Amino acid sequence: MTETPLAPTHIRRDRFDPVPELARLRAEEPVSLIQSVFGLDREAWLITRYEDVREVLGDASRFSNKMRSPFAPGSEPEGQASRRAVSGVLIGYDPPDHTRLRRLLTPEFTMRRMRRMEPRVEAIVAEHLQAMEDAGPPADLVKSFALPIPSLVICELLGVPYGDREAFQRRSSARLNVFADLEERVAVIAESQAYMGELVARQRANPGDDMIGMLVREHGDQISDAELIGVSDLLLIAGHETTSNMLGLGTLLLLLNPDQLAQVRDGDQVDQAVEELLRYLSIVHTVVPRTAKVDVELSGQKIKAGETLMLSIPSANRDPAFGEDLDQFDPARELAAHLAFGHGIHHCLGAPLARMEMRIAFPALLKRFPSLRLAVPVEEIPFRSFSVVYGVESLPVAW
Template identity: 55%
Template sequence: MSDSEFPLVQFMREGFDPVGELARIRAEHPVHPMEIPGGQTVFLVTRWEDVRGVLGDHERFSNDFAGIIGLGSNQDDPGGLGFRDPPEHTRLRKYLTPEFTMRRLRRLEPRIEAMVEEYLDKMEARGGVVDLVEAFALPIPSLVVCELLGVPYDDRADFLKLSTDRFDFTAGPEASLQAINDAMAYMTDLVARERLNPGDGLLGQLLREHGDDLDDRTLASMADGLLTGGHDTSTSMLALGTLWLLRNPEVAAKVREVDGYVNDVVEELLRYMTVVQVAFPRFAREDLELHGHQIKKGEMVLCSLAGANRDPSLGPDMDEVKPGRETAGSHLAFGHGIHRCIGAPLAQMEMRIAFPALLRRFPDLHVAGEVPFRELAIVYGVKELPVAW
């Protein structure tokens, strides 16, 4: 494989692990140039220190995809905060930050616990072989986002479908773009309804406190960014994490029996799985140099989060799960810098509640069939996870 090829290696896995080629690139080519269709060059960064450096440097790297390729201002671009630069990013994030403090999020904790118990009840009532993705891992994060935003109860079944396929490359780019457009259309309509009659959720709160500063399109884009960041990612982590725990019964037993142990397990599984395999693309704001490579203004840099989180520089045996391990630096599963996932505390809360509850309800839970993994997906996961008890 030559350095000029674009093999999509950054999106490929073998079970839980990134393909071996990614480790080779990380070891031999800290900045790896790859040619994409159209003759453009993209630079893949895979080492922890370099990925952290790029993600933390908003002075030299831009997230404004729309502005770079000439689609207009980032006001018109879906994706929430992920595709925006300061000062607009700073202005919008300050509205959301207070809503994602642990003090504010604790008000959702009883509702998340109730949702988890409700869907465990449904699983138990069905019996037999159950697809854990469809029955548990998929609905819980979606309903949590619904609860957070204040989505009306009657809309929740449709809301559940909005982001299922948007990250799956196998359906083709047109299908993904259509899914994004459908989600944005729904969010824009929801914001318009909330503006007329603000509810108790995040959208209603933002409209009551900052409605004059946030137009409908901007607020819909922010809500879509929360859906993007909080639904498919958490679904994948719940499913992959459960699969790993079922294959490692000693750890599962400790999660079931020892209060608080799940906290260490969740953090290590986040690092190990790194379901968001690649961060939002960065674009050079100026001509610059990285590890001897000349990167021109406007050229794209891709940061492999999966590669960075397995970097041997963090410590020994990074291809293994060791709850409570000490590393040379914190994991990058939620990104880094001003664009670090704002919903990280909520995602962690979901997993800390869901894993022990699932394992305690079904102490003899086991995999009951073949587990197909996603292929070439930005957000890695399983297509289904058949289980029985």
């Protein structure tokens, strides 16, 4: 019988909380050497304090975001695999390429654009709530609500056929599994790129009114097919994986905290509650690893140029230096900027969309089903323990 591997400390959780070892490291050894993950066989510095994490995120001049190819050396002509794997993947770009590409995308994620999308998101939420009610309890909230809503929204935004969702959701799960076999990950990435390549080719021939079509019409000579594929692939994964896991895990947290649930259901300080859910849950364990461009020092530890840094978002967002009682969930909390969406030039492009979806979905769900409750003991809820994005695999509920 094969033993389940033990996840690295910085991605291990006890339900909603990082394991105590992470808090110990933050207090006693805030910059510690670990064995990196994501299929990279090398050591990395784990950064756990808020100020250090924020400093690294905010300084693109000293810390590079440039991603390394996940393909095995020699699997394709030298250089070709690397270019294909990371082309257009905005989170793995440094300036000036990052600046150029992000400037093309930013207009699609402005608050003004999000406000125009609100009626459609409200309609999507209402449709899924009605379907849940028609089917009757019990229901898996992940399958019925948390996953399909952001999936449909990002599909419509990008121009991806919603009927293809099962295939791209399967590929996303495989790519985000930190212990997935490297060959499997290579195959899934290639499959994802081939799928998105077909969509991009159709959009080049006949641009639609969606984001990919807009990029082709307005910036077709400024962005290559490889970049269009990479950008679209990244937005498709991020657009449904992060928000869906926030909706699922956030609902579980609220169900276990009835007083806070009532605040969100009744519309009291919903924006504030969403920010606290983002901070407290910090579902993305760590952002893209950074590489030190020069010798630097963080919390007294010297880091040499060329060395890798892993940034713990859950640890930073619960650092006592950032605020009081941060291991407690408090929807009325007011804090300076948390790091759930990152910081600096790589601050999450889709943050306005994710916030808008959660601001609409949480109150709507809790108002439609005021007696919403878990349909199984909390001990039976399966968590996504080995995923880059934390959450619950399923959430059986009744009402």
